[in-house]
Amino acid sequence: xxxxxxxxxxxxxxxxxxxxxxxxxxxxxxxxxxxxxxxxxxxxxxxxxxxxxxxxxxxxxxxxxxxxxxxxxxxxxxxxxxxxxxxxxxxxxxxxxxxxxxxxxxxxxxxxxxxxxxxxxxxxxxxxxxxxxxxxxxxxxxxxxxxxxxxxxxxxxxxxxxxxxxxxxxxxxxxxxxxxxxxxxxxxxxxxxxxxxxxxxxxxxxxxxxxxxxxxxxxxxxxxxxxxxxxxxxxxxxxxxxxxxxxxxxxxxxxxxxxxxxxxxxxxxxxxxxxxxxxxxxxxxxxxxxxxxxxxxxxxxxxxxxxxxxxxxxxxxxxxxxxxxxxx
Amino acid sequence: xxxxxxxxxxxxxxxxxxxxxxxxxxxxxxxxxxxxxxxxxxxxxxxxxxxxxxxxxxxxxxxxxxxxxxxxxxxxxxxxxxxxxxxxxxxxxxxxxxxxxxxxxxxxxxxxxxxxxxxxxxxxxxxxxxxxxxxxxxxxxxxxxxxxxxxxxxxxxxxxxxxxxxxxxxxxxxxxxxxxxxxxxxxxxxxxxxxxxxxxxxxxxxxxxxxxxxxxxxxxxxxxxxxxxxxxxxxxxxxxxxxxxxxxxxxxxxxxxxxxxxxxxxxxxxxxxxxxxxxxxxxxxxxxxxxxxxxxxxxxxxxxxxxxxxxxxxxxxxxxxxxxxxxxxxxxxxxxxxxxxxxxxxxxxxxxxxxxxxxxxxxxxxxxxxxxxxxxxxxxxxxxxxxxxxxxxxxx
Numbered sequence: 001x002x003x004x005x006x007x008x009x010x011x012x013x014x015x016x017x018x019x020x021x022x023x024x025x026x027x028x029x030x031x032x033x034x035x036x037x038x039x040x041x042x043x044x045x046x047x048x049x050x051x052x053x054x055x056x057x058x059x060x061x062x063x064x065x066x067x068x069x070x071x072x073x074x075x076x077x078x079x080x081x082x083x084x085x086x087x088x089x090x091x092x093x094x095x096x097x098x099x100x101x102x103x104x105x106x107x108x109x110x111x112x113x114x115x116x117x118x119x120x121x122x123x124x125x126x127x128x129x130x131x132x133x134x135x136x137x138x139x140x141x142x143x144x145x146x147x148x149x150x151x152x153x154x155x156x157x158x159x160x161x162x163x164x165x166x167x168x169x170x171x172x173x174x175x176x177x178x179x180x181x182x183x184x185x186x187x188x189x190x191x192x193x194x195x196x197x198x199x200x201x202x203x204x205x206x207x208x209x210x211x212x213x214x215x216x217x218x219x220x221x222x223x224x225x226x227x228x229x230x231x232x233x234x235x236x237x238x239x240x241x242x243x244x245x246x247x248x249x250x251x252x253x254x255x256x257x258x259x260x261x262x263x264x265x266x267x268x269x270x271x272x273x274x275x276x277x278x279x280x281x282x283x284x285x286x287x288x289x290x291x292x293x294x295x296x297x298x299x300x301x302x303x304x305x306x307x308x309x310x311x312x313x314x315x316x317x318x319x320x321x322x323x324x325x326x327x328x
Numbered sequence: 329x330x331x332x333x334x335x336x337x338x339x340x341x342x343x344x345x346x347x348x349x350x351x352x353x354x355x356x357x358x359x360x361x362x363x364x365x366x367x368x369x370x371x372x373x374x375x376x377x378x379x380x381x382x383x384x385x386x387x388x389x390x391x392x393x394x395x396x397x398x399x400x401x402x403x404x405x406x407x408x409x410x411x412x413x414x415x416x417x418x419x420x421x422x423x424x425x426x427x428x429x430x431x432x433x434x435x436x437x438x439x440x441x442x443x444x445x446x447x448x449x450x451x452x453x454x455x456x457x458x459x460x461x462x463x464x465x466x467x468x469x470x471x472x473x474x475x476x477x478x479x480x481x482x483x484x485x486x487x488x489x490x491x492x493x494x495x496x497x498x499x500x501x502x503x504x505x506x507x508x509x510x511x512x513x514x515x516x517x518x519x520x521x522x523x524x525x526x527x528x529x530x531x532x533x534x535x536x537x538x539x540x541x542x543x544x545x546x547x548x549x550x551x552x553x554x555x556x557x558x559x560x561x562x563x564x565x566x567x568x569x570x571x572x573x574x575x576x577x578x579x580x581x582x583x584x585x586x587x588x589x590x591x592x593x594x595x596x597x598x599x600x601x602x603x604x605x606x607x608x609x610x611x612x613x614x615x616x617x618x619x620x621x622x623x624x625x626x627x628x629x630x631x632x633x634x635x636x637x638x639x640x641x642x643x644x645x646x647x648x649x650x651x652x653x654x655x656x657x658x659x660x661x662x663x664x665x666x667x668x669x670x671x672x673x674x675x676x677x678x679x680x681x682x683x684x685x686x687x688x689x690x691x692x693x694x695x696x697x698x699x700x701x702x703x704x705x706x707x708x709x710x711x712x713x714x715x716x717x718x719x720x721x722x723x724x
Contacts, residue, residue: 156698158686263562265562291572
């Protein structure tokens with residue numbers, strides 16, 4: 001098992017390298033750089049621009065270096081001192097801005113994953129066992145809707161309904177009166193009251209996809225001879241289903257972390273922009289619009305790394321569950 | 329194939345049967361016609377039996393026809409603004425009017441508007457006035473346009489008989505522009521982005537997937553790593569990052585193509601994976617080995633023998649990839665870093681619905697574009713699913 005973990009972690013390195021390369025490409029992509037636009041705004045507003053100061057800034061950020069040197073400088077900063085570069089818009093190091101936001105992104109993603117599991121498991125089992133029943137058709141219908149409606153449209157629609165019929169303004173993760181307050185039981189309650197909308201929005205498509213997978217897998221299992229044997233020897237029906245076929249059909253449930261997580265992180269990003277949640281999304285978006293590229297690139301790199309870690313965990317869990325994977 | 333058939337020492341008369349398997353020749357001089365059904369006919373036959381998929385296919389066809397004839401179908405131009413009709417609500421179509429004497433008469437019309445002042449906010453709002461009648465007709469003369477930018481015309485499928493009358497079947501937006509017309513024009517852009525994007529990722533996916541699956545070895549490893557990197561990165565942050573780099577000064581056409589490229593850059597991975605898997609499986613099939621022993625070149629092996637047996641499968645995967653592209657464009661445009669206003673797409677229309685208070689006054693700004701997106705995505709999914717089932721030869 002240890003060997004497997006080691007191999008799997010080692011395997012991640014080239015992928016991570018590729019991701020960092022793409023993130024840095026995004027940093028470099030916009031024509032011109034923040035310095036140029038800063039100089040332009042400064043001279044527009046009539047401020048004197050000191051050429052010596054510009055030279056110094058250029059020197060510090062290495063804007064004149066070739067691509068690979070800049071890349072190596074950036075990566076070395078991250079690896080050696082956790083320095084992701086400088087946010088020009090906020091005028092402070094990127095690392096000071098991102099960690100809090102990444103934390104809330106992680107929390108919401110994990111809660112959404114939990115939501116996906118909790119909802120998909122019973123519905124998936126029900127749909128497979130009672131195939132083509134009315135309940136199954138209803139769930140399938142909602143599943144298709146869940147898959148077809150993009151996150152942000154779902155967010156807009158739920159916001160509209162909450163505003164129109166519940167009189168609740170949706171957005172943020174805390175009511176204004178709690179925004180600055182220290183954490184207390186009341187604040188946690190308020191937080192949870194705000195949380196359900198984003199979690200439903202983010203989890204909807206993942207839930208629908210997982211129900212489909214579970215239904216298909218379980219249907220295959222239910223027709224295997226061992227199920228008939230179990231039934232023939234008089235095992236109660238719930239045991240026949242829950243004890244064996246469901247356990248086998250759960251494997252893709254675990255491997256789903258790998259492909260649901262990028263989905264969720266992606267969903268959190270756009271949903272958070274629409275609902276103005278204090279996660280990575282809105283800050284990333286703002287950074288991109290104002291071309292504060294080190295901040296944006298770092299977010300993209302970290303969000304990618306997050307999904308990569310999720311995939312690693314799902315592979316390890318799968319190996320733990322299924323010895324066939326471990327020994328191959 | 330014909331050059332390969334002379335292989336061996338057979339010296340009798342050579343019979344070629346136009347289609348179907350080459351069976352042992354009967355008596356010389358007699359042509360044999362065997363009743364065979366080609367793979368495409370089989371797939372089509374299976375597809376026709378799937379009602380949902382056929383219905384979805386029809387919806388897709390209609391959507392593309394709407395996009396194709398947008399100028400003709402829309403009652404007005406997408407950019408004509410009439411500020412005097414800000415947020416005018418949708419009117420219903422009716423066919424009969426009741427005359428003062430109680431009899432009814434056929435008169436194709438929509439209801440007019442009257443202005444009401446809200447007592448609390450002192451805001452002007454439009455309500456549909458049931459007493460006012462705006463006669464409308466089909467094939468009416470309306471604002472001039474050029475079909476496909478080529479043919480000057482002024483006929484519209486539907487429109488008010490008097491071009492100055494208001495007709496807002498799906499309501500009006502903040503500038504008094506017709507949401508219905510804008511939706512029709514948006515269909516052209518949004519649906520075509522899906523198609524063009526998928527064509528691009530098709531090329532990328534098939535080329536890289538075939539190379540990867542056919543040659544194997546280190547080429548395969550490199551391409552697989554690439555696919556892994558791209559597919560593990562969360563799509564929306566990546567799309568945002570790439571789209572944000574588009575300079576604001578670019579022309580709408582350039583932006584359109586760059587957005588399509590961005591959308592397709594991330595869509596090719598699943599296709600490449602699929603093609604590679606099939607290549608790996610097919611490479612060891614007998615017919616490929618036979619072709620190889622016959623001296624077929626690699627190019628011929630790939631393009632003549634392996635790829636044709638994947639076509640139906642690729643088609644299904646491609647259909648299932650279109651909705652992702654449509655959603656991507658819509659999301660980017662909605663956020664304001666995709667297509668931008670003079671261009672009309674579903675995502676651009678949804679930009680107007682960003683503010684929740686606007687949506688509360690004019691819910692039609694949210695409802696109709698969202699519905700268009702959802703219908704398109706659902707149809708492609710159902711049709712693609714049906715196509716995949718039909719293309720699978722082993723499924724009963």
